[in-house]
Amino acid sequence: MAKYVMGIDAGTTGIRAIAFDHDSNILSNAYSEFTQYFPEPGWVEHDADEIYDVTMKMIKQCVDEGGLSLDDLVAIGITNQRETTVLWDKDTGKSVYRSIVWQDMRTADRVAEFNAKYMPDKYGSLGSIAMTNGSGPKIEWIMAHDPEVKKGIEEGKVLYGWVDTWLMWKLSGGKAHVTDFTNTAGTLLGDVTTLDYDPEMLKEFGIPREILPDLTLTGKTIVYTDPDAFFGYKIPIGATSGDQTAAAVGQACIKPGMIKNTYGTGSFIVLNAGDKLPQNIPHETGLFIETANDIADKQHYALEGFANVSGSAIQWLRDGAGVVSNAKEAEELANSVEDNGGVYFVPAFAGLPNGSDPYARGTIIGITRGTTKAHLCRAAIEAMAYQVAESFNAMAEYAGVEIQSVRADGGGAQNDFLLQFQADILGVPVERPVITETTCLGVAFLAGVATGFWKDMEEVASKWQCEKRFEPRLSEDERKKLMDGWNKAVKHASGWLK
8 A cells, every 4th residue: 555644724614634645646534523612802812731632633534534554654744723832731631721712812912911011022023913822821821820730830740832732742652742933923922033942932921941842943843652542553753733734735835926915714824934044024915934944955034823713704694694504605795796895894703814903803894785695605705815915915014025926725725716816916926726625635745844754845845736816906005995894894894992
């Protein structure tokens, strides 16, 4: 039977495991959601023990349904939702507090206080302004609200990690406590200039260095599964990576100027900025300055922009508002009208993109008596593209590299209406690959190169294939008019909780 590599994506709403052969063909694909907890408005939590259990089930399902054998599994790569907290008892191997998810808003006041104290001075070294996504304030919040957890941390009984750290610790039988540096992006804990934790920030949040995982560069994380924890097999976990860096690798964005956007629960746009750390970027852009990978000839850096809410806006139309029954219906309704009818939907359920305003809230504006659910669906899909455009325009201005196209992936990339409108609003082509599950593919590439399954990044990049290319159709005046309307709507959504 053919050898294969498995990519595991521990995402925000579920776990996906995909087996790839040497030609990057998908041999098997398994996915399951896990429970989302919303204990208070603006709070989002996960159960780390459930995440581990679902991960193990998806690995087994991927192998069984594909008719595969673990004897032929060369390596595993793990990518994950970044900035989500996991704290666990190192003796019992059980989590000791619900994971606070990157989308959670409970630290908004602390974030504003932090920015007033440290920005813009620390932006260049931390690689981001403080956002509610950040892990540092979340860990601090947990310690302030749970004396038992705080005591466990102070006594060295409780460990901290991100979801990838947690999974590798479990899979290695507690032998590995590690992550790669891409997972520190936006956490307020890592120094992108030294590729290590920032001692000043650890002191600021009261976090002992001893509870944090060791840091490696992307593709340098070799951890072996413990046979007792992994179906009797010792398999190398050849790479770990933050989900968006993994997606950029899966999109073969290995050269400066190459850029990808993932339309998932949120929307994440990543630009390969080359082998020099980006400088002199205004902190007001909200962009992340981060590492990309070091499997290529030189360490690469990246710029990243994000919106907390992208595909979840369509989920809200389905589950919250009851406007549609599925995402395909939303696309069909959007296509049924010539334009948005003057309606703009700012899906600021968890603040505005790039952490620019955590106090903003969702707004639908421009409604008239003639507005229909088709206009609402079109406005929601267009919003996904507008949010990407904000980050794209900042990157194009400050990155110092030429952007010629955008590669799109994630669940939303299946939406032709969205990708065409994205090309229209950006003014550059948008390309959809044959394989859109690029987070799994990217971390599989990283693990495969690290373990010798593939020769180098150039080999895996050569396997990227375009399924469809969307060319821009709007004039500059039309593009500007639409963006002006969006910016006007954003102003109405801003500062609502203030």
